[in-house]
Amino acid sequence: MLQPFHLHEPATPAEASGILERLGDDARVYAGGTELLLAMKQGLLRYGHLINIKRMGLDAIAFDEAAGRLHLGATATHRAVERSEVIARRYPMLVAMERHLANVRVRAVGTVGGNLSFAEPHSDLATVLLLYGATASVGGASGRRTVTIGELLVDAYTTALAQDELLLGIDVPALPRGAGADYRKFAFFERPSVGVGAVLVPSADGAAVGEARVAVGCVGPVPRRVPEAEAVLAGTPFRGGGFERAAERAAEAVHRACDPADDLYGSADYKRHLARVFTGRALDAARERVLGGGWG
Amino acid sequence: MIEPAAAHTVSIEAEINGRRVRAAVPTHRTLLDFLREDLALTAAKRACDVQVCGACTVLVDGLPVSACTFLAFEINGRTVETCEGLAREGVLHPIQQAFVDAGALQCGYCTPGMIMITKALLADHPRPSVEEIKAYLHGNICRCTGYKKILDAVLAAAEAAGDQKEGAVS
Numbered sequence: 001m002l003q004p005f006h007l008h009e010p011a012t013p014a015e016a017s018g019i020l021e022r023l024g025d026d027a028r029v030y031a032g033g034t035e036l037l038l039a040m041k042q043g044l045l046r047y048g049h050l051i052n053i054k055r056m057g058l059d060a061i062a063f064d065e066a067a068g069r070l071h072l073g074a075t076a077t078h079r080a081v082e083r084s085e086v087i088a089r090r091y092p093m094l095v096a097m098e099r100h101l102a103n104v105r106v107r108a109v110g111t112v113g114g115n116l117s118f119a120e121p122h123s124d125l126a127t128v129l130l131l132y133g134a135t136a137s138v139g140g141a142s143g144r145r146t147v148t149i150g151e152l153l154v155d156a157y158t159t160a161l162a163q164d165e166l167l168l169g170i171d172v173p174a175l176p177r178g179a180g181a182d183y184r185k186f187a188f189f190e191r192p193s194v195g196v197g198a199v200l201v202p203s204a205d206g207a208a209v210g211e212a213r214v215a216v217g218c219v220g221p222v223p224r225r226v227p228e229a230e231a232v233l234a235g236t237p238f239r240g241g242g243f244e245r246a247a248e249r250a251a252e253a254v255h256r257a258c259d260p261a262d263d264l265y266g267s268a269d270y271k272r273h274l275a276r277v278f279t280g281r282a283l284d285a286a287r288e289r290v291l292g293g294g295w296g
Numbered sequence: 297m298i299e300p301a302a303a304h305t306v307s308i309e310a311e312i313n314g315r316r317v318r319a320a321v322p323t324h325r326t327l328l329d330f331l332r333e334d335l336a337l338t339a340a341k342r343a344c345d346v347q348v349c350g351a352c353t354v355l356v357d358g359l360p361v362s363a364c365t366f367l368a369f370e371i372n373g374r375t376v377e378t379c380e381g382l383a384r385e386g387v388l389h390p391i392q393q394a395f396v397d398a399g400a401l402q403c404g405y406c407t408p409g410m411i412m413i414t415k416a417l418l419a420d421h422p423r424p425s426v427e428e429i430k431a432y433l434h435g436n437i438c439r440c441t442g443y444k445k446i447l448d449a450v451l452a453a454a455e456a457a458g459d460q461k462e463g464a465v466s
Contacts, residue, residue, distance in 0.1 A: 007369065
């Protein structure tokens with residue numbers, strides 16, 4: 001059962017920061033509420049004050065063509081991201097992920113900023129944003145700062161946000177031209193238990209992997225890039241058996257890098273196995289997309 | 297000084313099934329409790345209570361939400377549709393009629409949610425593919441009828457709505 005709370009509806013982020021600073025641990029920022037309200041209903045979290053940040057125009061979605069960068073306001077809903085034409089054109093991996101996030105009702109209400117700020121380890125969004133090299137814009141009483149997604153997510157349910165800070169938005173660089181990307185997950189009903197993504201950027205002549213990005217989520221407290229997997233892929237030609245062998249080694253590296261927990265959604269061994277298999281499939285799909293002209 | 301009770305209450309005004317409703321709701325009141333307990337609109341059901349079963353699906357400004365995990369004060373200044381609002385003067389809405397015709401219900405507990413998610417689907421995709429139907433309905437769980445007849449009902453409802461629109465144009 002939810003308990004009564006004071007509702008604050010500030011008009012600006014600065015006002016929200018002031019409230020957070022004043023009330024300390026008894027206050028929490030509230031956006032879509034799809035995760036926060038669940039935890040509060042179950043009595044896992046309790047706050048005397050919720051700060052609704054949906055009245056301050058933080059829901060903008062804008063693509064800066066010249067800079068090749070997408071801005072997602074913190075209160076942009078998953079539905080808005082899923083249905084944005086410019087995101088579909090320039091960030092197909094992001095849209096493909098959003099289409100399979102939870103269900104249509106959750107996507108109509110849940111927000112990008114809420115997902116990241118709650119820092120649930122089973123977040124598809126966090127893993128995908130890590131692959132794009134996204135950054136988070138954070139506002140507090142002493143001003144604004146920018147952190148990477150990796151810096152933002154410190155531990156399960158723990159972010160780098162200070163007491164007075166809130167997430168204002170996310171900036172997502174477009175992938176280089178010709179890149180191929182893929183994110184896939186294994187899920188029981190709507191809950192991802194393993195999420196793996198890969199990005200392959202072709203070299204200048206297009207024949208080999210110029211840059212590889214591999215990330216794994218849901219199998220540890222926070223999603224993470226796997227540099228050991230990325231290193232074995234760099235320089236590998238897309239055609240010929242070399243790619244398959246490198247992909248296998250990359251999948252092994254992901255298998256080693258996972259730190260999953262046994263839970264109702266599978267044993268740790270099973271999840272590690274799935275992470276390896278899904279890494280191979282994601283790399284295959286990303287390679288196909290590079291050879292097909294790029295799909296970022 | 298603010299009264300403690302008032303500090304936890306929000307005055308709202310919303311349009312629910314075409315009727316203007318004014319109320320003072322506790323901040324922590326869910327939309328599902330507000331509809332069922334305060335307004336006696338009991339079509340939306342409580343089942344999982346964690347947004348995965350769809351039995352409490354209602355539309356807010358046309359978008360489907362899980363009323364079990366949606367705060368009532370959020371409907372201030374907005375429109376809410378529940379299954380009660382669909383029939384007109386005793387005539388079932390085409391989606392409701394399609395569910396009856398296809399025999400797409402057994403115990404009926406999930407049906408209001410199924411019907412409201414179908415309304416949301418047809419607003420976004422008037423001629424949905426089977427894949428699009430599945431993408432919207434996979435978050436609504438039925439534990440007795442099975443999904444084949446529900447799928448048939450949604451396809452028939454889409455067809456009926458399409459025929460109606462084409463009829464209106466010509």
